[in-house]
Amino acid sequence: MGLRRATVGGALTVGLVIAVEPAAAQSINRALIRNLNRQLLYVAAPLAILVETILFYAVWRYRDNNDPTPTKENRSLEITWTLATAIVLLFVGFASFNVLLSPYISPSYGDASVQSNAAEQALQGAVIPDDPDAIEVEVIAYRWGWEFVYPEANVSAQNTSVIPEGTDVYYHITAREVLHAFHAPELGLKQDAIPGQHNTIRTSVGETGEYRVYCSEYCGAGHSRMYATVRVVNQSSYETWLDEQRAGNATGPTNSSNATTSSRQAQPVPP
Numbered sequence: 001m002g003l004r005r006a007t008v009g010g011a012l013t014v015g016l017v018i019a020v021e022p023a024a025a026q027s028i029n030r031a032l033i034r035n036l037n038r039q040l041l042y043v044a045a046p047l048a049i050l051v052e053t054i055l056f057y058a059v060w061r062y063r064d065n066n067d068p069t070p071t072k073e074n075r076s077l078e079i080t081w082t083l084a085t086a087i088v089l090l091f092v093g094f095a096s097f098n099v100l101l102s103p104y105i106s107p108s109y110g111d112a113s114v115q116s117n118a119a120e121q122a123l124q125g126a127v128i129p130d131d132p133d134a135i136e137v138e139v140i141a142y143r144w145g146w147e148f149v150y151p152e153a154n155v156s157a158q159n160t161s162v163i164p165e166g167t168d169v170y171y172h173i174t175a176r177e178v179l180h181a182f183h184a185p186e187l188g189l190k191q192d193a194i195p196g197q198h199n200t201i202r203t204s205v206g207e208t209g210e211y212r213v214y215c216s217e218y219c220g221a222g223h224s225r226m227y228a229t230v231r232v233v234n235q236s237s238y239e240t241w242l243d244e245q246r247a248g249n250a251t252g253p254t255n256s257s258n259a260t261t262s263s264r265q266a267q268p269v270p271p
């Protein structure tokens with residue numbers, strides 16, 4: 001009886017897991033996390049329903065039983081719940097590990113190589129991409145704002161990071177004085193910003209648009225205003241933005257006056 005019920009529950013679970021569709025998401029990271037969340041939900045929901053059903057059935061069935069006798073030994077029931085638990089845990093472990101080992105979630109397990117040149121060695125602890133087309137951005141969190149440095153393009157920008165769509169981007173995150181944390185929830189990105197070290201996150205965003213970045217580590221009076229924007233554009237708009245930034249950086253003072261500007265204020269949109 002218990003075995004049959006478990007078999008039906010198991011079949012239901014497998015059926016629901018197979019029915020999981022890949023969700024459309026803004027970034028690869030977000031897609032990986034969302035799919036894992038869904039897979040686990042599709043396993044957890046039928047299990048919760050099964051357990052609650054048995055619980056309510058037992059309460060109703062034995063409501064007038066004044067002389068209960070405990071079950072002494074039921075070999076098949078014990079084997080069933082041990083196996084069912086093992087299968088569920090193996091599924092959860094395997095599904096989670098698959099996501100954790102993705103080079104977008106753990107870049108250090110991916111195609112990272114040793115820092116070779118001086119510029120890369122300056123990024124202590126950063127994971128440097130093998131792919132020469134990948135874009136690297138040093139993200140410097142400070143009280144209270146964000147500086148985005150594009151070392152290859154010799155560009156730095158305050159509170160706005162423009163990146164091209166569908167391209168691998170490595171954000172090397174650090175902080176100037178105290179702990180901060182980079183958090184772009186819509187892109188599935190979150191990483192600590194620690195002075196003196198670089199924590200790398202890797203992403204590729206498929207949808208153009210503006211994505212809000214928050215500081216998610218309490219860092220003082222300006223913490224709640226510590227926003228930035230990741231703006232995802234097509235390749236030519238990206239090149240235009242880099243040129244504009246280079247021109248802006250050359251004039252000097254205009255750039256530093258941006259340091260305290262909140263990203264909520266309008267930024268010039270490249271054509």
Ligand SMILES: [Cu+2]
Pocket residue numbers: 141142179180181215216217218219223226
């Ligand atoms: Cu902060």
